[in-house]
Amino acid sequence: MADQFDYDVLVIGAGPGGYVAAIRAAQLGLKTACADSRATLGGTCLNVGCIPSKALLHASEYFEAAAGGAMAKMGIKVKPELDLPTMQGQRLDAVKGLTGGIEFLFKKNKVDWLKGHATFKDAHTVDVGGKSVTAKNIVIATGSSVTPLPGVEVDNDKGIIVDSTGALELSKVPASMVVIGGGVIGLELGSVWRRLGAKVTVVEFLDQILPGMDGDVRKEANKILARQGLEFKLGTKVTGAAVKGKKAVLTLEPAAGGKAETLEADVVLVSIGRRPNTDGLGLDTIGLATNKRGQIETDHEFATSVAGVWAIGDVIPGPMLAHKAEDEGIAVAENIAGLTGIVNHDVIPSVVYTMPEIAGVGLTEEAAKERGAVKIGKFPMLANSRAKTNHEPDGFVKVIADAESDKVLGVWIIASVAGTMIAQAAQAMEFGATSEDIAYTCHAHPTHSEALKEAAMAVQGKPIHI
Numbered sequence: 001m002a003d004q005f006d007y008d009v010l011v012i013g014a015g016p017g018g019y020v021a022a023i024r025a026a027q028l029g030l031k032t033a034c035a036d037s038r039a040t041l042g043g044t045c046l047n048v049g050c051i052p053s054k055a056l057l058h059a060s061e062y063f064e065a066a067a068g069g070a071m072a073k074m075g076i077k078v079k080p081e082l083d084l085p086t087m088q089g090q091r092l093d094a095v096k097g098l099t100g101g102i103e104f105l106f107k108k109n110k111v112d113w114l115k116g117h118a119t120f121k122d123a124h125t126v127d128v129g130g131k132s133v134t135a136k137n138i139v140i141a142t143g144s145s146v147t148p149l150p151g152v153e154v155d156n157d158k159g160i161i162v163d164s165t166g167a168l169e170l171s172k173v174p175a176s177m178v179v180i181g182g183g184v185i186g187l188e189l190g191s192v193w194r195r196l197g198a199k200v201t202v203v204e205f206l207d208q209i210l211p212g213m214d215g216d217v218r219k220e221a222n223k224i225l226a227r228q229g230l231e232f233k234l235g236t237k238v239t240g241a242a243v244k245g246k247k248a249v250l251t252l253e254p255a256a257g258g259k260a261e262t263l264e265a266d267v268v269l270v271s272i273g274r275r276p277n278t279d280g281l282g283l284d285t286i287g288l289a290t291n292k293r294g295q296i297e298t299d300h301e302f303a304t305s306v307a308g309v310w311a312i313g314d315v316i317p318g319p320m321l322a323h324k325a326e327d328e329g330i331a332v333a334e335n336i337a338g339l340t341g342i343v344n345h346d347v348i349p350s351v352v353y354t355m356p357e358i359a360g361v362g363l364t365e366e367a368a369k370e371r372g373a374v375k376i377g378k379f380p381m382l383a384n385s386r387a388k389t390n391h392e393p394d395g396f397v398k399v400i401a402d403a404e405s406d407k408v409l410g411v412w413i414i415a416s417v418a419g420t421m422i423a424q425a426a427q428a429m430e431f432g433a434t435s436e437d438i439a440y441t442c443h444a445h446p447t448h449s450e451a452l453k454e455a456a457m458a459v460q461g462k463p464i465h466i
């Protein structure tokens, strides 16, 4: 296929979308290259996102379990001492190991790694770090970066007003931290530094945290996290921030307008969302427009309006999640190879890795009710034998089913292992399961997953253990 081109497929961006697309294209016999401007492969997720944040979440969870008394409840008395350089070192080790792993996979699958920023010259030619490369098909997988907040200037080097990348790299625990934005990043990284000793205040513009999640889940998550010590200022906007000496001084106002107040902090984390990366990509040159949100629109095969140019991941509409990008990466490569690559965007799970974890898939109760009558089953983790025995009583499972057909429309979970439990719900929904299908599936005992079975039984009003 590649006779008049250097490659059959050139992928721009080596994040979970791009590197997976490149590997699958190569597996399908296409001559493939992947360009990225970073020094290491893996994109946001492996370098400064999913992986390093989970490394700190996991380690800080252990620290808090030891320091906060959870271990003492089980008869393990310890007085932990924080060795932050070692904790940060294991974060860097995790990143190094996994980004190196992608390099190995590229070699194994014969994907050429092109280092440098990529800019379109025409629809089949891209300049990568000063070198021209041609390809029959080009996949844009350039991901996203932090949305800036006007009046609040991020400087990760100073380490006072930081974004998520800066918040991962703090070299000491701040006495106080303000998180701007009560979304996923704010709650995950705010939890890390709170567990390690910071007083953390979350300032959220809306009157509830975690927009997009089920209403019950948003309320309960707020309650649990507040009990853990995160302080919330909801319905509040930050209108400015100034660095004074070694501190930041923020100006806050009620979102609806009103009297301003100031708030001082050692570190401020700006986490108000992410925006697609298209700057310097040369989209104008190939006549590819972005939508109002700066995203590249595609059809359901991930083809853009320009022939031979495809797009996937955070740069296109949909949730900005690594697994969504990966699935689109596989699908786009299969479509380019002439197969049928499909992603079911109705069944994309999302997980917040706090403790307990917060997870969901499918419709929220609010969205489901807008479509028609529903039946809902709920089961508290407190009544699940394993969670109770493990001293993990917080949370619940909620199953939302169509009132008539009983088809599962959405599942929402707050539980220590909600991120693992949600996979079963996603698979059931992918197979078109009813709540009865889940209720009559044998679940191992004692497991947290039995709470999902009980919530499914509760849809018919017949849970056993409550």
Ligand code: FAD
Binding pocket: 012, 013, 014, 015, 016, 017, 018, 019, 035, 036, 037, 038, 042, 043, 044, 045, 046, 048, 049, 050, 051, 053, 116, 117, 118, 119, 141, 142, 143, 144, 164, 165, 185, 277, 280, 281, 312, 313, 314, 315, 320, 321, 322, 323, 324, 325, 353
């Ligand atoms: P990216 O991973 O952003 O990769 C794009 C790559 O393209 C980057 O390396 C970029 O440098 C490169 N690039 C951009 N433009 C060019 C160009 N013109 N030329 C060459 N290279 C270019 N998601 C989850 O599902 N689970 C999580 O737990 C999770 N945690 C996160 C934690 C944090 C702190 C952050 C910031 C994000 C997290 N995410 C998580 C989101 C996840 O990282 C993204 O959804 C995912 O990385 C998107 O993948 P992508 O391939 O579309 O883009």
Ligand code: NAD
Binding pocket: 149, 180, 181, 182, 183, 184, 185, 186, 188, 203, 204, 205, 206, 209, 210, 211, 236, 237, 238, 271, 272, 273, 274, 319, 320, 321, 350, 351, 352, 353
């Ligand atoms: P987000 O969209 O999850 O949350 C941003 C929050 O900031 C929202 O609650 C919003 O209402 C609030 N906000 C916006 N403007 C504000 C302002 N001026 N003042 C106060 N609050 C304001 O965005 P994020 O937390 O930055 O995360 C970015 C993306 O990264 C998300 O799309 C998420 O999917 C992805 N991510 C995923 C994971 C995960 O899957 N576990 C972890 C981290 C990040």
